[in-house]
């Protein structure tokens with residue numbers, strides 16, 4: 276789909292297609308799914324706390340979908356490994372040689388010891404079980420079985436003792452895995468989203484920081500706080516720049532109505548952008564002034580979507596006293612000129628490069644050219660009511676600047692995060708409690724403002740129904 280999102284001519288009513296766009300896909304029968312999505316408006320509360328529903332998600336969605344397990348640059352040397360865990364399963368991403376990565380089930384076939392923990396390097400090209408010392412080559416074949424003579428030969432047949440591989444593909448600098456050998460290729464999984472993601476050049480990015488917290492909330496409650504801008508007016512007064520109620524226009528941010536979605540907030544600088552945020556949500560404020568002001572709050576409140584270098588450029592532009600419509604073009608002109616002088620290999624401006632995207636099932640990214648803030652949320656083990664919430668900032672560094680491999684820092688208590696994130700975490704905790712209230716049975720969603728949330732749930736039901 277490449278058309279701009281449909282906006283009603285009469286500002287305040289939903290158009291018919293808009294009202295219907297959150298309906299489940301009629302091509303997939305989801306009638307067997309408990310607490311299923313049905314009417315395109317409501318989300319049953321049980322989806323946010325029922326352990327039976329979480330078990331279905333764990334088994335049928337998490338173990339079948341694609342998800343990213345490691346960054347390529349964090350596995351620079353032969354033997355480097357990174358562990359990734361999801362719903363009780365653990366895998367290890369291993370660098371086998373300069374050109375080859377493999378992903379293995381992280382479990383010893385002898386007596387189930389986890390072979391890798393967190394990250395590190397398998398020295399001497401050998402993966403060694405810490406319990407009884409069985410060994411494997413980096414390619415997964417067994418190299419040594421201590422005391423083989425004491426085992427029934429057929430039970431320790433070397434072919435059976437090789438490490439079990441997990442399917443993976445590399446894209447955008449991320450190593451993506453799936454436990455499902457029948458899952459569609461990553462190409463099919465991303466589909467047309469690739470057109471919007473590829474020009475972002477995520478493979479050139481490196482971590483600026485990476486932190487996590489553990490929240491007593493369902494993973495979807497946590498993620499959904501970052502899948503709509505409808506909450507900005509009330510939850511983030513600083514981001515709303517003082518505008519309250521309808522003076523902060525909820526309609527200013529259009530959403531893409533599918534399982535993956537994006538909105539492009541930097542594209543107005545380009546003449547033929549497909550998806551654009553064209554008006555300032557703040558009543559009486561020009562788009563240019565709003566853009567620079569909101570970015571400044573994001574800089575202070577997240578230390579991620581915008582960084583010192585972005586603020587430096589914004590200050591230069593502010594100092595020129597330009598009319599509002601010239602602010603944005605001037606900003607981006609300075610932005611790219613600065614990058615060129617500093618040796619920062621920004622990708623060329625592209626009207627399709629997204630600056631806000633949801634990648635099913637659990638990754639949200641937002642930012643500026645060359646600079647992104649990511650959220651990744653996973654269930655904490657298999658618990659319906661606990662999640663691991665990671666936040667990380669990435670940036671395209673100056674060419675040749677080396678960085679040590681990154682690992683997440685934490686858990687960091689919700690009150691110790693920058694203020695915009697703190698505001699979000701507080702609401703997440705209140706919501707999780709509220710979803711369990713006897714007085715609450717279903718969330719009432721806006722097909723216009725909360726589209727991406729609704730379509731994520733529809734997507735989950737498709738996995739469960741399969």
Ligand code: FES
Pocket residue numbers: 383384385386387388404405406407408409
């Ligand atoms: S459990 Fe791994 S060698 Fe025994």
Ligand SMILES: [Fe+2]
Pocket residue numbers: 500501506510511695699
């Ligand atoms: Fe927020």
